[in-house]
Amino acid sequence: MKLNDSPLLSHEDIARISAITSSMYKKGAFVFQAGTPGKNIYLLNKGRIKLYRLSPTGKEITQWFCFPGEVFGLAELPSNKQRSIYAQCCENCEVTTIPLNQFKNLLATSPEIAIQVIEQLSLRLKIVGNTLLNVTADDSRSRIIKLLIRLSKRFGVECNNGILIDVVLTHKELADMVGTCRQTVTTMIGDLKRDGYIEYVNHLIVIHSMSAFEALTIPGQTNAPIVNKGPVQYTNPGSDRGLNI
């Protein structure tokens, strides 16, 4: 059960663009940086790319993680203006570069793609807007919980202990996604682990019971630990029964 909420450019679409170049980027490399003119849009073939903004004081906020099949660099498409975000590779990546004018031609001739782009942008606008609400309305605990829920929707894989979030993200990365600091994430994740809501299975987070987890975000909840003594019984697949809050 791997959900992906992002429409893609099909291979046929790509094929219709001439003069495409695919290049490799090393981990840590920038595909583009804020302050440079946006002359291309990009399609990620392999790897993971972090799209983030940077404040003058050096604080960063991750706006979007880009995964294979997704397009990025769209936001600066209209105006030939400077980019306002950074696109940095979290691992070694393969990226297809499409010159802006070519892409615009493509749009002009095939409305279906234009509509796809619109959908993609709408989706991101929705997500970023939602994050904005999150950051201002919720405390850091709920923000982290909601982030994990969102991640589980996008990268969740069912396993015997619940839903496994199939992406490796450091606490720092999680923190930058919800506008909090690394230590807070560590603490909160620790609490959730201690209280039996989640666990680690070789570096990946598993949410035991989605319903119980989602109940945590309901305001005015007691948020009592579902397990408050001893370790969780991983062996019993039915252990999350009766947890409905």
Add this chain to the structure above:
Amino acid sequence: MKLNDSPLLSHEDIARISAITSSMYKKGAFVFQAGTPGKNIYLLNKGRIKLYRLSPTGKEITQWFCFPGEVFGLAELPSNKQRSIYAQCCENCEVTTIPLNQFKNLLATSPEIAIQVIEQLSLRLKIVGNTLLNVTADDSRSRIIKLLIRLSKRFGVECNNGILIDVVLTHKELADMVGTCRQTVTTMIGDLKRDGYIEYVNHLIVIHSMSAFEALTIPGQTNAPIVNKGPVQYTNPGSDRGLNI
């Protein structure tokens, strides 16, 4: 000097859509609400509309203020899913309703409009993304200052005392735009007034010197008042000279 950073649908574009209805909405009325299916997109002809998200606890965050000539309700265009934001009239408004399918047809036949929509969405994504960075990286003071700068870019009118922000917004509304509380806005605005950076001219904010004001957002600045004794000399149009920090 009235800047408007939003591309519009031209009247010709509108004319090409049949079955358009224009309706009036009273102040406080909702054009649409979160949780309802998004079946139309809208064009604001007259008035002002607040697009905001609401947290379960009742806290709201304004994502966008819509002014005459602007399109709204776009973000839910793709999926026929539920809206996630509220569109509420700040005053009596006249709104043109365009059914989604009609609009999609329009898009399919005229790529220029599609591109305009893409530009509009990109712009908003940029702004919301920027707000997100703001909210997480800056303290409430800089957030408010930056908000005023943004507003002055969009609604600024030059006057003899500087730039007048030609929109009436309550402190609560300002607070909801930057994710802070009303009292903080009142205090900060008060400080800025006392220190001579801004003043009120019949309920509208005037920024005296843009350069001095923008310098306030530079981190590590002393932020000394530009006038720390007595009232500002409004009569002298050259009084903002020599304020370059």
Add this chain to the structure above:
DNA sequence: TAAAGAATGTCGCCTGCACGACAAACAAAC
């Protein structure tokens, strides 16, 4: 296998600012 570097886990201090409470000023309604 050592050494350097990341990532995690934990603690305590300190402060920004949310929030409640209230008064004053203003606007709208009656």
Add this chain to the structure above:
DNA sequence: GTTTGTTTGTCGTGCAGGCGACATTCTTTA
């Protein structure tokens, strides 16, 4: 006119959580 509602201004209190500091564990590179 009076009344009612809205907006602004101001002051304490309280606490969430940012931040520095440091130990520990895991990972990578030489």
